[in-house]
Amino acid sequence: MAKQLTEKQFLQNYNIHDFDVPMITVDMAIFTVKEGKLQVLVVKRAQHPAKGKWALPGGFVDMKLDKTLSDTAYRKLKEKTGVDTPYLEQVESFGGAKRDPRGWSVTVAYLALISSDDIVLSKDESSEDVTWVPIEDMEKKVALAFDHDAVLKACHGRLKGKVQYTSLPVNLLPADFTLTELQKTFEIILDKAVEKKSFRRRILDADILEETGEMKTGSNRPAKLYRVKPEGESHFFARSLEGPR
Amino acid sequence: MAKQLTEKQFLQNYNIHDFDVPMITVDMAIFTVKEGKLQVLVVKRAQHPAKGKWALPGGFVDMKLDKTLSDTAYRKLKEKTGVDTPYLEQVESFGGAKRDPRGWSVTVAYLALISSDDIVLSKDESSEDVTWVPIEDMEKKVALAFDHDAVLKACHGRLKGKVQYTSLPVNLLPADFTLTELQKTFEIILDKAVEKKSFRRRILDADILEETGEMKTGSNRPAKLYRVKPEGESHFFARSLEGPR
């Protein structure tokens, strides 16, 4: 007779292992711009399943270390890249009976953007190798483990989509940057040219950047350096960048 | 010595229950427009934890019944509303040690849009009661169980956001509708007036609707009835609906 339990009694008797439950992992698409290309971090799996295959970095939620899902994401990112203040955004969760041969599993996919300046790649016990792959090579040349091709596609899609109406690419640059560098970053992600005057007007009118007061020399005419204003991160434009007509 | 296993051997020895794993559920914000208001479906919890509190409909992934996460969402939606062809979109996953008193848990939140015409509400064993609540009453009057206030806020935010640059609200109407009905639905979600001419031009120019050939009478001047074109569902506008200047 287990009727009319109080909530306290109910919880004392509750054991998650009475039920068969899916595995839960976090996987990440960590993007940076290096050598003029949008690149994504992949790790070679050192353990079964899919041992030896490339995969997106990620792993199981650690119920002791992690208080929330994003803790898992931050922890994994730090392990692989040494970066601990990325732009981080949850993209989509993928769950199903067949996506992992161990059984029913769910992965929560995150997108991270980091400046290539800040990175120190590091091996760890579960991955033999960690490397950047240009996204353009990814699409054809490298087949990822599990359903990570789909996960990456979702993250890449989110990135390309949001670049149309936000200033997300500032997160791929160091703290101080010139407008030309920012424009180049937009162009790399969109994979098409952006008109200079429109671009500068749009960014400057949005009032999301401030001048550092410094100039970047080394090219010909020096360029003003900007940084993102404290509250400038979350600007949404009412019109999309439309590209050449 | 468990070294150098093949993947097959590894999988034979693998038991999810060797690890402590989070619970995983799907929760849904099911929206409809009824009586001129945007309303969301809530169920009264018949079981611990949070027995007697209102909550978003949802429940555990059933590893036997569900092949993917969206299967769980469709199953729950059908159970509560009888509807099996809603607009369904995954919004965000919430996971953490504290959000459910039973322990570390993850919920994948889905947004569903249905026409109030199609609904047959039904009780089931795990919920004493099922009801629609206007979203405007929700914000203040009803406190949901677990972190469902945050889950609902995320889903409502997604809905309001996407209405700015898509034609999502067509999914809240029956198959055939007039432009005035569609405009009214936009206005209810945005909670502000939309200019008639701009609205009609925008929708018609987007070429996402087709005339049914029928008229809706009963008001004064009859209005043309439209339906969504087969491929018209996924249109994105390059500019946001901006509202009065």
Add this chain to the structure above:
DNA sequence: GTAATAGTGTCTATAAGACACTATTGA
């Protein structure tokens, strides 16, 4: 000076807002 890159002036094009206007029905 020239080459190279930073940065501007200004015209056009597109799609939204404003708002007055006409059209078609029921009673």
Add this chain to the structure above:
DNA sequence: TCAATAGTGTCTTATAGACACTATTAC
């Protein structure tokens, strides 16, 4: 006829694209 709702004409406004122009540096 009038009230009510459907639907249009057309002017203004905001912001993106095009592209030629000027500015400032290294050499």
